[in-house]
Amino acid sequence: MSLRQKITACLWFEHQAREAAQFYTSIFPGSSIEDVHHAKADTPAAKMGDVLLVSFTIAGLRYTALNGGLHDKFNDAISLSVSCEDQAEVDYFWNALVDGGGKPVACGWLKDRYGLSWQIIPRQLPELLADPDPEKGRRVMQAMFEMVKIDIATLQAAAEGIP
Numbered sequence: 001m002s003l004r005q006k007i008t009a010c011l012w013f014e015h016q017a018r019e020a021a022q023f024y025t026s027i028f029p030g031s032s033i034e035d036v037h038h039a040k041a042d043t044p045a046a047k048m049g050d051v052l053l054v055s056f057t058i059a060g061l062r063y064t065a066l067n068g069g070l071h072d073k074f075n076d077a078i079s080l081s082v083s084c085e086d087q088a089e090v091d092y093f094w095n096a097l098v099d100g101g102g103k104p105v106a107c108g109w110l111k112d113r114y115g116l117s118w119q120i121i122p123r124q125l126p127e128l129l130a131d132p133d134p135e136k137g138r139r140v141m142q143a144m145f146e147m148v149k150i151d152i153a154t155l156q157a158a159a160e161g162i163p
Helices: 017-027 087-098 124-129 134-145 152-159
Strands: 009-013 032-038 051-058 061-067 079-084 109-111 117-122
Touching: 009 017, 017 032, 017 051, 017 061, 017 087, 079 087, 087 109, 087 117, 087 152, 117 124, 124 134, 124 152, 134 152
Parallel strands: 009 061, 079 117
Antiparallel strands: 032 051, 051 061, 109 117
């Protein structure tokens, strides 16, 4: 059986496929650009020789970036979720992805400079939400709803009922 990833997400860009792939691979350790394919003929989105497809890996998962020309923009119907070990990781990924034109949204969500939605989620959030005490989970959820970037200490204080 092949170890090749069976399903690969394809991200559609107007003309920034290589730039986006370079941006994403610069943020996540263990990431790289695998292949850059150039158009072999003129297409509606690219001239012969222009970058058409970029295959890249982010943290062990393969993606394809397509220079497809004008099309629908990314929306919140799909996002990439980053599981973080601690506040330092939350801060690192958050800051790196909003850098250069990204926009914070709410509850750990942001849009990067290309409009792709990301969730920067500490592993503690689902753990706290899953607490057998429903009141703790409710307080954690309420605290999260008041945040833009997730703050682990605030979530933990909410779980313990500390204002």
